[in-house]
Amino acid sequence: MTVGDVDNLANGFDPVVMLTDWDVGTTETLPDGRTLRTFHVDAEDKEIEIAPGVFFPAWTFNGRVPGPALRAKEGDRIRVVFRNFGSHPHSMHFHGIHSARMDGVNGTPGMIGPGEEFIYEFDAKPFGCHLYHCHALPLKRHMAKGMYGAFVVDPDPEKHPDLADVARSRLLGTAENANWQELVMVMNAFDTNFDDENEFYAANTVAFAYMNTPIRIEKNRPVRVYLINAVEFDPINSFHLHGNFFDYYNQGTTLTPTLRTVDLITQCQGERGILEFSFAEHEPGLYMFHAHQAEFTELGWMANFDVVEA
Missing domain, CATH: 2.60.40.420 (Cupredoxins -  blue copper proteins)
Structure with a gap:
């Protein structure tokens, strides 16, 4: 093992806290009764300590690696306000179902340059354990530098009546989920x-x-x-x-x-x-x-x- 401690305060994140630190965004009700769930994500360059005394020049989402663990409910309308405060063009590519305009790859809207902002909007589907990451080229460098995070979509029990109890156990905020x-x-x-x-x-x-x-x-x-x-x-x-x-x-x-x-x-x-x-x-x-x-x-x-x- 390594010797010594990492300065979590200086890093701005604690791996122990990360285990249960879900970002559920802010919510409002749309005219059709669905939930609009809004997240705010910033790209920024930041040096982080990955082992005692070992520092890495990361590219981050919200100043942490991995980025915030975004969590929503199946069927929510997702809005992600993405601002690039980094030194390179970046994007957010979500593993899920969405339109080409929201895919975060070269093309429309493509890469978000330093100082620019873009709003991604799509429905939260399918339910599951997904991820998001920057899709700028060279992709291996943007991934290796730390631009990724969890994107979890909880199942809506009403959409899965045959397994509603199982779905409720995965739905954050329910009594069944609190047991886990x-x-x-x-x-x-x-x-x-x-x-x-x-x-x-x-x-x-x-x-x-x-x-x-x-x-x-x-x-x-x-x-x-x-x-x-x-x-x-x-x-x-x-x-x-x-x-x-x-x-x-x-x-x-x-x-x-x-x-x-x-x-x-x-x-x-x-x-x-x-x-x-x-x-x-x-x-x-x-x-x-x-x-x-x-x-x-x-x-x-x-x-x-x-x-x-x-």
Whole structure:
């Protein structure tokens, strides 16, 4: 492990807080009765500390890497006010269903230059665990510099009557959802010498963050992890849970598992999914999880759950 502590205050973000720090925007009701949900996202250049004493010149959304974890409900009208305070043209490309005008790639509207503003607007669909990222060229550089974040769309139980209870358990703000311990983890890495090879790996940016501060889990409440792979320069990443197994929902777009009772999944860049598991029958203690590429674990992508009695 690394020696020493990262200055989270100077960074402007704390990996422990990031786990549950959902940005739900501001809401108003449209004439047709639907919810308009507005988010504000700024691009800015910022040096961040990714390991004790190791600083990286990042390009960020809202001053953090990963960017804010945006969360909405299926069917909401989404409005994202994007301002570019960075030194390069940027955009926001959302994984979801939308028009070409809202795709954030070269063309209309294309790239948003330094000092410019653009408003993205689309409906929140399909439900699932998605992401957004800058789509400016060279794409590998904008991704490697930190321009990505989680975009989660909760299912609307009324649209899924056959599995309404499951849908309610995913819908933020419901009693069913409050029973779950939900965490968002964006797996990422950093090329500190710009040779297209990563020197540090992590979940939520800071190497070994959850070894130094294990994630507290109450054993009698189920766990749901929204997992996204944003690692550049490596073809796959993975998540392995020690001493337990989980159900996996690839892309998060189904209400029934795509894999059941597994302890390891792999993801390509941009791939994501939802993991659900429980420690109800386990003794309290530290349970490790990490990438199952040994190089990744030794360079920072290793963590612990601290399972405790309620």
